[in-house]
Amino acid sequence: MAQATQAPVKNGEAPAAGDDRDPAANRLHGFSREELHGLLADMLLYRRFEEKAEEAYAIGRIGGFCHLHIGQEGLAAGAIKPLRADDLVITAYREHTQAIAKGIPPRAVMAELYGRVGGCSGGRGGSMHLFDTTVGFYGGHGIVGGQIPLGAGLAWAIRYRGGDQVCVCFMGDAAVNQGAFLESLNMSAVWQLPVIYVVENNGYGMGTAFSRVSVTEMEVRSGAYGIPAHTVNGQDVLETYRFFEGLAERVRGGAGPQFVNAITYRFRGHSMSDPVSGTYRSKEEVEAHLQGEDPITILRDRLMDAGLLAQEELETIDAAARAASEDAADFADASPQPDPSTLYDHVYAEINPHGRLFLDGRGGSHG
Ligand SMILES: Cc1ncc(C[n+]2csc(CCOP(=O)(O)OP(=O)(O)O)c2C)c(N)n1
Ligand SMILES: [Mg+2]
Numbered sequence: 001m002a003q004a005t006q007a008p009v010k011n012g013e014a015p016a017a018g019d020d021r022d023p024a025a026n027r028l029h030g031f032s033r034e035e036l037h038g039l040l041a042d043m044l045l046y047r048r049f050e051e052k053a054e055e056a057y058a059i060g061r062i063g064g065f066c067h068l069h070i071g072q073e074g075l076a077a078g079a080i081k082p083l084r085a086d087d088l089v090i091t092a093y094r095e096h097t098q099a100i101a102k103g104i105p106p107r108a109v110m111a112e113l114y115g116r117v118g119g120c121s122g123g124r125g126g127s128m129h130l131f132d133t134t135v136g137f138y139g140g141h142g143i144v145g146g147q148i149p150l151g152a153g154l155a156w157a158i159r160y161r162g163g164d165q166v167c168v169c170f171m172g173d174a175a176v177n178q179g180a181f182l183e184s185l186n187m188s189a190v191w192q193l194p195v196i197y198v199v200e201n202n203g204y205g206m207g208t209a210f211s212r213v214s215v216t217e218m219e220v221r222s223g224a225y226g227i228p229a230h231t232v233n234g235q236d237v238l239e240t241y242r243f244f245e246g247l248a249e250r251v252r253g254g255a256g257p258q259f260v261n262a263i264t265y266r267f268r269g270h271s272m273s274d275p276v277s278g279t280y281r282s283k284e285e286v287e288a289h290l291q292g293e294d295p296i297t298i299l300r301d302r303l304m305d306a307g308l309l310a311q312e313e314l315e316t317i318d319a320a321a322r323a324a325s326e327d328a329a330d331f332a333d334a335s336p337q338p339d340p341s342t343l344y345d346h347v348y349a350e351i352n353p354h355g356r357l358f359l360d361g362r363g364g365s366h367g
Contacts, residue, residue: 028306029238036303037317039077039237043296044321046073046097049106052325053096053113053127057272061333062113065142066127067094071267074295075200076101078232078240079168079262083248088158090138090151091170093128094200094266098170103135110328111335118335124346136165144205145171145178148197152184155195155257166251167195168244174205176221177213185257189225192256196247197222199259200234202266207280222259234264235295238302265289 026033050068057066069076072094080089080101089102099109104120112119113127120132121140130140138154141147151169158165175181176199188195201218203210210218219229232243240262247258267290269275277286303309344355 026308028302028308029242031238031241033308036238036299036308037313039081039241040296040299040303040309040314041317041321042077042081042101043073043237043299044318045106045324046076046100047296048318048321048325049100049110049328050096052329053110054268054272056110056113056329056332061329062127063115064126064128065093066113066272067270068266068268068272069094069097071289071294072200072202072234072264073097074237074240074298075198075234075262075264078234078237079170079198079244079260082241082245083168084165086136086163087165087248088136088138088154088167089170090147090154090167091140092144092147092172092175093140093142094172095130095140095170096127099130099132099137099140102132102137104130104132104137106324106328107331108132110325111332114332114335115337116332116335117338118331122346123335123338145175145180147171148175148178148180148184151195151197152188152193155188155193156191158194159191164252165194166248167193168198168248169195170198170200172205173199173201173203173210173218174208174213175199176218181221185222185225185227185259188257189227192254194251194254194257196244196251196258196260197227199261200264201261202264204266204270204280206270206274207278209280218261227257227259228255229259229261231261231263234262235293235298237295237299265293267294 022028028036047070050070053062053066054068056062076097080098085103089098091098096109099120100106108118108120109130112121112123112125112130115123115126117123121129125131125140128140128142131137138150139147148169148171151167155167158167185197199218219231222229232240234240251258267286269278277283300309300314
């Protein structure tokens with residue numbers, strides 16, 4: 001796929017990707033019809049998967065915390081799909097769709113939400129701790145900002161081993177007020193690490209608007225460390241994809257750490273325990289975003305306007321997304337609960353028959 005030629009643009013100032021249509025060549029914004037359908041299929045899978053998780057939670061199949069990504073799918077597809085298979089992704093707890101985008105099968109993600117053996121973390125992590133290093137997905141972290149120093153560490157490891165991968169480290173807007181963010185950005189800049197810090201800026205940390213906890217705009221947060229800042233409209237998957245495609249290549253080529261303010265919006269409550277709008281945002285605000293800022297609707301309409309998507313094709317793509325989500329839930333349902341006798345597996349390196357740690361693998365006194 002061609003590299004991005006456009007410089008990143010401020011949210012709201014981007015030319016509509018539809019301006020770049022080329023019906024004769026069956027292309028839009030440089031994407032082929034097949035690629036466009038692929039992005040639509042990805043986002044529809046993420047949406048249907050999350051709706052299925054929502055349903056499963058409501059009937060008690062999923063317990064614990066559960067944060068849906070509904071409304072933010074443009075970022076899962078747009079920021080992760082342009083990456084190489086061996087690039088690394090680390091993120092916070094709103095990560096089901098990001099895990100799927102990086103290559104964890106929907107079955108393994110759903111089974112993890114159900115806490116079953118077939119889950120990607122063996123049923124021990126749940127919604128907030130999806131993990132599979134074989135596809136370069138390093139979690140799934142529940143401590144706000146906890147993944148940021150780990151992301152810097154992953155990028156450091158890439159450099160240390162002489163690789164040319166990049167690490168994409170996602171976080172929510174609330175995470176930029178954590179001390180770990182500041183320390184990590186500083187060290188990343190000093191060492192010029194191959195890391196892209198991406199703020200999924202949905203405007204709120206739980207029920208607190210970003211404007212209430214910051215007197216400065218998001219874009220200036222990396223300036224003190226000399227890290228270039230970019231703003232991208234995360235609801236426009238084509239713009240987002242092209243932007244990340246170009247940025248990842250620049251970082252791979254030695255451009256050093258980058259900071260991306262990705263504008264998005266969450267269409268559900270903070271977690272499954274919260275009402276959709278709550279008292280911190282009005283129903284009208286949510287409705288306006290649902291109507292005008294749905295990344296799936298935006299792409300669908302753009303493709304239909306450009307003559308690159310027929311109604312029957314849309315229905316076929318959506319039916320496949322629903323079927324994959326159903327299949328994931330069926331798989332999760334059929335997968336067994338972890339055996340209680342394995343409770344301490346993977347917690348420490350080794351445990352002796354008395355439940356004591358072998359810190360060095362041999363036992364003995366460690367004071
Ligand atoms: C260190 C820490 N403090 C507080 C919490 C409780 N908490 C969970 S999510 C959250 C808000 C995070 O918002 P944001 O980073 O914007 O992510 P979003 O939920 O919008 O995706 C808070 C305060 C936590 N998990 N970790
Ligand atoms: Mg937020």
